[in-house]
Amino acid sequence: METGDRLPIRGGETLASAMKQERRWRSHHPKSSSSSSASQSSRGPLVMGFLSCLAWLYVAGRLWQDAENRLLLSDLLQKNSGHLPKVLTVEDKLLNLGCKEIGRKTVEAEMDLTLAKSQGYLRGNVTSSEKKLLAVVGVYTGFGSRIKRNIFRGSWMPRGDALRKLEERGVVIRFVIGRSANRGDSLDRNIDDENRRTKDFLILESHEEAAEELPRKAKFFFSSAVESWDAEFYVKVDDNINLDLNGLIEILESRRGGHGLYMGCMKSGVVISEEYILQLLNNIIDDISCKIYILLTFVHLSIFRGRQWYEPEWWKFGEAKSYFRHAAGSLTILSNNLARYININSASLQTYAHDDTSVGSWMIGLDATYVDDDHLCCSSSRQEKVCSMA
Numbered sequence: 001m002e003t004g005d006r007l008p009i010r011g012g013e014t015l016a017s018a019m020k021q022e023r024r025w026r027s028h029h030p031k032s033s034s035s036s037s038a039s040q041s042s043r044g045p046l047v048m049g050f051l052s053c054l055a056w057l058y059v060a061g062r063l064w065q066d067a068e069n070r071l072l073l074s075d076l077l078q079k080n081s082g083h084l085p086k087v088l089t090v091e092d093k094l095l096n097l098g099c100k101e102i103g104r105k106t107v108e109a110e111m112d113l114t115l116a117k118s119q120g121y122l123r124g125n126v127t128s129s130e131k132k133l134l135a136v137v138g139v140y141t142g143f144g145s146r147i148k149r150n151i152f153r154g155s156w157m158p159r160g161d162a163l164r165k166l167e168e169r170g171v172v173i174r175f176v177i178g179r180s181a182n183r184g185d186s187l188d189r190n191i192d193d194e195n196r197r198t199k200d201f202l203i204l205e206s207h208e209e210a211a212e213e214l215p216r217k218a219k220f221f222f223s224s225a226v227e228s229w230d231a232e233f234y235v236k237v238d239d240n241i242n243l244d245l246n247g248l249i250e251i252l253e254s255r256r257g258g259h260g261l262y263m264g265c266m267k268s269g270v271v272i273s274e275e276y277i278l279q280l281l282n283n284i285i286d287d288i289s290c291k292i293y294i295l296l297t298f299v300h301l302s303i304f305r306g307r308q309w310y311e312p313e314w315w316k317f318g319e320a321k322s323y324f325r326h327a328a329g330s331l332t333i334l335s336n337n338l339a340r341y342i343n344i345n346s347a348s349l350q351t352y353a354h355d356d357t358s359v360g361s362w363m364i365g366l367d368a369t370y371v372d373d374d375h376l377c378c379s380s381s382r383q384e385k386v387c388s389m390a
Contacts, residue, residue, distance in 0.1 A: 131170070138235065138236050140238055146194070149175055157243075178204045181209075202228070235331070236332045247375070260338060
């Protein structure tokens with residue numbers, strides 16, 4: 001109880017008598033003591049009501065703002081509804097982009113390419129001349145064969161204006177050579193200088209000239225010749241061969257228009273392997289110590305390996321170890337479609353130790369017509385042959 005609500009204690013009164021008087025006073029005035037506590041308890045609801053009003057005003061304001069935003073968006077959507085793009089299907093999108101037409105042309109092109117490959121042809125990369133040449137003759141040569149080339153130019157091979165006139169008749173003759181292992185060195189420069197003077201070289205830019213690379217040289221020659229000239233026949237000639245050019249032209253003219261012709265002096269023979277060397281030793285030498293010594297000399301010291309006739313892939317030729325029929329490497333003739341087949345598939349064609357057996361292996365799986373002509377056997381004793389050993 002606060003001091004303002006209590007009765008004063010008079011002098012002379014005891015505390016007990018004062019408390020009795022105060023109880024009597026409260027019993028006669030009950031409302032005056034509870035009014036102060038009631039006023040204090042009524043303040044809480046007022047504060048809560050005020051805060052509730054503020055919260056309601058805030059929520060009502062946000063709802064009003066959201067309603068205005070929705071109305072604005074609805075108006076914009078109605079205004080732009082006429083400009084919305086039409087819903088396109090996947091087919092419509094492909095048609096608009098031209099993809100269906102491109103896909104159809106791609107399928108047609110793939111079918112044409114497959115047909116061309118199956119027939120041994122490759123579209124494009126042909127000469128602009130309307131008339132197809134009769135033959136392209138490639139004469140293999142090397143960096144150290146300048147004297148041989150000059151001898152050929154002075155004998156069976158035309159030069160200068162005579163070479164141009166021969167080309168007008170439909171026969172192109174070129175010396176075939178690759179590039180040096182050290183590109184741009186004196187060997188390459190000498191060949192370039194000689195070619196500028198004579199203009200009778202076919203330089204294989206992607207081929208490295210080396211004796212052990214002759215099988216790959218065959219691939220590069222036929223491919224480059226096909227891409228440079230469109231001819232009925234492509235002829236590969238070694239640099240130790242003299243040609244009867246008129247006789248060769250006569251043979252080719254008689255075969256003009258032939259399809260899939262593989263022409264030359266056909267042969268086959270024993271595949272040279274370590275077993276073949278041992279068999280030779282058995283037939284020649286009786287002393288076992290001599291056999292072992294010579295065999296080790298040939299095989300382990302690699303005196304025989306890498307030479308003219310050794311075949312590293314000898315095991316692929318079966319138990320008989322005999323080469324299949326193929327044209328001798330001194331003079332090999334391929335018709336247009338066979339040369340184009342080599343050009344198209346050169347990256348996947350297997351090469352062996354020799355260029356003639358390599359070309360023969362490429363032909364063995366094709367529908368090629370083998371023409372074994374004695375006139376093309378350069379080492380034979382036949383008088384009417386068109387080639388001879390130089």
